Amino acid sequence: MATPLLKIEDLHVEVDGKEILKGVNLTLNAGEVHALMGRNGSGKSTLSYVIMGHPNYKVTKGRILFKEQDINELATDERARLGLALAFQYPVAIPGVSVSNFLRATTKATRGGVDVPIKEFRKELTENMDKLGVPKDFLSRYINDGFSGGEKKRLEILQLSMLKPSVMVLDETDSGLDIDALKTVSSGINALATKETAILLITHYQRMLNYVQPDFVHVFQDGRIVASGGPELSTKLEEQGYDWVTQELTIA
Amino acid sequence: MAAELAYDPNTNIRDIGDDYKYGFKDKEDYVFKSGRGLTPEIVESISKMKKEPQWMLDFRLNALDIFNKKPMPTWGNTKMLEDIDFENIYYYIKPSEKSEKNWEDVPEGIKKTFDRLGIPEAERKFLAGVTAQYESEVVYHSIREDLVKQGVIFLDMDSGLREHEEIVRKHFATVIPAADNKFSALNSAVWSGGSFIWVPEGVKVEIPLQAYFRINAENMGQFERTLIIAEPGSFVHYIEGCTAPIYSTDSLHSAVVELIAKPGAHIRYTTIQNWSRNVYNLVTKRAVAEANAKVEWVDGNLGSKLTMKYPAIYLTGEGATGEVLSVAFSGHDQHQDAGAKIVHAAPNTTSIVTSKSISKDGGRTSYRGLVKVYPGATGVKTSVKCDALLLDEESRSDTYPTMEIDEKDVSVEHEATVSKVGEEQLFYLMSRGLTADEAKAMVVNGFFEPFTKELPLEYAVELNRLIQLEMEGSVG
Numbered sequence: 001m002a003t004p005l006l007k008i009e010d011l012h013v014e015v016d017g018k019e020i021l022k023g024v025n026l027t028l029n030a031g032e033v034h035a036l037m038g039r040n041g042s043g044k045s046t047l048s049y050v051i052m053g054h055p056n057y058k059v060t061k062g063r064i065l066f067k068e069q070d071i072n073e074l075a076t077d078e079r080a081r082l083g084l085a086l087a088f089q090y091p092v093a094i095p096g097v098s099v100s101n102f103l104r105a106t107t108k109a110t111r112g113g114v115d116v117p118i119k120e121f122r123k124e125l126t127e128n129m130d131k132l133g134v135p136k137d138f139l140s141r142y143i144n145d146g147f148s149g150g151e152k153k154r155l156e157i158l159q160l161s162m163l164k165p166s167v168m169v170l171d172e173t174d175s176g177l178d179i180d181a182l183k184t185v186s187s188g189i190n191a192l193a194t195k196e197t198a199i200l201l202i203t204h205y206q207r208m209l210n211y212v213q214p215d216f217v218h219v220f221q222d223g224r225i226v227a228s229g230g231p232e233l234s235t236k237l238e239e240q241g242y243d244w245v246t247q248e249l250t251i252a
Numbered sequence: 253m254a255a256e257l258a259y260d261p262n263t264n265i266r267d268i269g270d271d272y273k274y275g276f277k278d279k280e281d282y283v284f285k286s287g288r289g290l291t292p293e294i295v296e297s298i299s300k301m302k303k304e305p306q307w308m309l310d311f312r313l314n315a316l317d318i319f320n321k322k323p324m325p326t327w328g329n330t331k332m333l334e335d336i337d338f339e340n341i342y343y344y345i346k347p348s349e350k351s352e353k354n355w356e357d358v359p360e361g362i363k364k365t366f367d368r369l370g371i372p373e374a375e376r377k378f379l380a381g382v383t384a385q386y387e388s389e390v391v392y393h394s395i396r397e398d399l400v401k402q403g404v405i406f407l408d409m410d411s412g413l414r415e416h417e418e419i420v421r422k423h424f425a426t427v428i429p430a431a432d433n434k435f436s437a438l439n440s441a442v443w444s445g446g447s448f449i450w451v452p453e454g455v456k457v458e459i460p461l462q463a464y465f466r467i468n469a470e471n472m473g474q475f476e477r478t479l480i481i482a483e484p485g486s487f488v489h490y491i492e493g494c495t496a497p498i499y500s501t502d503s504l505h506s507a508v509v510e511l512i513a514k515p516g517a518h519i520r521y522t523t524i525q526n527w528s529r530n531v532y533n534l535v536t537k538r539a540v541a542e543a544n545a546k547v548e549w550v551d552g553n554l555g556s557k558l559t560m561k562y563p564a565i566y567l568t569g570e571g572a573t574g575e576v577l578s579v580a581f582s583g584h585d586q587h588q589d590a591g592a593k594i595v596h597a598a599p600n601t602t603s604i605v606t607s608k609s610i611s612k613d614g615g616r617t618s619y620r621g622l623v624k625v626y627p628g629a630t631g632v633k634t635s636v637k638c639d640a641l642l643l644d645e646e647s648r649s650d651t652y653p654t655m656e657i658d659e660k661d662v663s664v665e666h667e668a669t670v671s672k673v674g675e676e677q678l679f680y681l682m683s684r685g686l687t688a689d690e691a692k693a694m695v696v697n698g699f700f701e702p703f704t705k706e707l708p709l710e711y712a713v714e715l716n717r718l719i720q721l722e723m724e725g726s727v728g
Contacts, residue, residue, distance in 0.1 A: 052683050055675070080685035092680045096698025102684075105694070109685030142698065159684065 003068055004029050005198045006167045012061035013050050020046045022223035028198035035201045035209055035234060038220030039242055044202045045089060048171045052086040053079050081110055085165035087156035089172040093144040100139035103162055110163045128161040132188045149176030157188040169200045174208035186211030206238035219245050275528055277497035278361045278468050284346040289339045292316060295441050298344045302410055315430035315440030322434040328560040328589040336532055341473040341504055343442045345387035351408055358392050371464050378710060380459035381406045385476060386466050388444040405450040406461055409477045412448025419450055423481055427510035427538050436536040439475045439508040446476030451486040460489040467496035467503050478509040482517035489520040498528045505531055511539035513547050515569060520548040524711055526718060527556040535561045543569030550706050551578040553588050554718055562620060564593035567601035574603045579703045581722055582615030591620035600631040607638045610696055611647035618650045630661040638668040641699050693723040
């Protein structure tokens with residue numbers, strides 16, 4: 001069997017001295033889409049930040065392997081250059097920095113520090129923008145500055161489509177989207193799901209999973225994965241809520 | 253697409269050499285170098301060497317008297333000011349016999365310096381005229397033929413006085429009298445070099461004119477004097493840049509710049525100051541804008557040990573507009589005390605002040621501003637916005653805004669913010685593969701973008717590069 005792209009082993013994480021993740025195990029292989037579902041406050045976003053190496057999150061036990069390499073000691077930018085990426089739930093604004101300059105700089109950074117020839121870059125960018133229904137004026141606007149919720153999410157997916165990471169964590173990319181935007185963004189995500197990539201979709205609604213079909217669904221609760229299954233699990237969650245998971249766990 | 257200039261993605265921060273790249277120095281080879289310290293004899297010899305008219309000598313000697321009597325400013329960084337040793341400064345150094353019109357004729361050593369600074373190249377590419385000043389004197393000067401034909405005068409100040417004494421005498425020191433402050437008095441006593449520009453009525457100089465100021469000697473005092481007169485309905489954009497070598501002891505740069513925008517004229521004055529960190533930069537800049545005239549100060553302050561500079565605009569005619577857009581960048585042991593002074597002395601005048609400052613490694617920035625509205629100046633609109641960005645806990649930023657409004661029918665806006673480079677911003681940028689240095693430089697460049705987009709492309713690129721240099725190794 002091929003090497004997993006991302007393997008999380010017994011991961012324990014503290015923020016400000018409080019344990020948030022309490023033993024997460026998860027394996028993402030190439031060509032797989034995983035959905036991680038759970039209530040607000042269950043620790044889903046923490047997991048996404050830890051994978052990306054946020055300095056405020058302290059790994060106290062366990063490890064994260066990217067293609068068998070332990071990345072615990074790597075800085076955020078090093079992880080990004082290896083091929084990890086996070087689509088943020090709440091992308092921050094960077095006033096004064098245009099989207100086009102940003103994309104050009106980050107594309108270079110994640111492609112081995114080599115500049116893509118400007119013509120090629122433009123062509124690739126235009127194609128991706130068309131796919132995501134992103135208007136041209138996006139490019140001269142400042143990163144997320146005054147963007148609507150939907151625009152921010154489109155920009156996140158646009159970035160992923162330019163940076164071409166192999167492992168993508170999408171943190172509640174569906175939140176704040178109307179139905180049309182959800183469809184467009186979902187088709188953008190589907191385009192990112194290839195034989196070479198692995199995607200972890202973090203969400204607490206079934207909604208998006210109607211458009212992006214996961215291969216695996218995990219239920220996250222109190223800092224760990226408490227149930228895993230196929231797509232049917234998300235349907236059950238949608239119909240019955242999260243309470244049954246809690247009950248089953250209590251009984252167990 | 254001005255927004256695209258904010259960040260040059262082609263520049264890899266790691267590829268840039270360390271620190272201040274203009275810190276090199278030349279061997280001294282001068283025609284004349286005064287002794288240290290300031291005496292009436294030195295002032296007389298400067299005037300004599302320049303073969304000035306008697307009125308200018310009288311003006312200088314009177315100014316010297318004022319300088320000796322005037323106390324040091326009581327604002328700004330008074331501690332740093334006290335450290336200036338006026339007895340240790342060389343007040344006049346003449347590097348060559350005359351100002352040249354061809355780069356080839358400039359003395360070899362000096363020419364090399366300006367080559368290294370990229371001045372001849374810049375001139376070829378995008379300037380309509382250039383003045384290059386080395387120590388006290390202008391060593392190179394040129395202006396495009398078509399501008400000469402249109403009657404535009406662009407000379408070094410000394411030549412201006414010689415060739416156009418009447419115009420100079422009528423305007424010189426009318427905007428900034430010698431007695432304005434201690435440093436304007438000092439400049440008035442020992443001034444040398446600078447630019448003299450006169451734009452005839454209705455003539456629009458579409459391409460910028462540039463002056464470049466270079467200090468080379470240790471303990472040098474550079475006191476250039478610039479006077480720009482824009483006749484009714486004319487336009488001119490003037491750009492100045494400055495650098496100096498790094499020495500262990502201090503140099504002093506104390507310029508006086510006077511702008512006169514006659515009715516309907518438009519003057520834009522852009523400064524990219526990048527002095528080495530041993531230079532005191534104490535400059536007096538003031539403009540008069542007559543009816544429907546417009547004056548813009550675009551002022552970028554990097555480098556220097558202490559900068560105290562508050563570009564002023566006196567709106568003396570109805571409908572006049574004044575804008576001051578400034579950025580300051582302060583690092584370790586540096587203090588940028590900058591701001592703006594706007595005087596509304598006529599009805600329906602408008603002013604906009606935008607000040608952006610960044611402090612890092614314990615550096616200090618201050619905004620010091622005054623907006624004054626005289627009684628009877630109705631329908632005035634003024635807006636003052638100061639944003640400070642702190643890159644670490646040790647750095648400091650202060651705001652000292654003063655409003656003296658003696659008229660009721662006035663619209664005043666004032667806004668001041670202090671922010672820190674957010675951890676979340678850095679995390680976001682780094683999650684896209686940018687290093688911590690690159691991420692910080694990007695946030696900083698973005699912060700300065702409202703300023704950068706007002707610069708000609710070449711300067712915008714240069715400024716961004718300078719910021720990246722300043723940011724290097726700033727992430728602990």
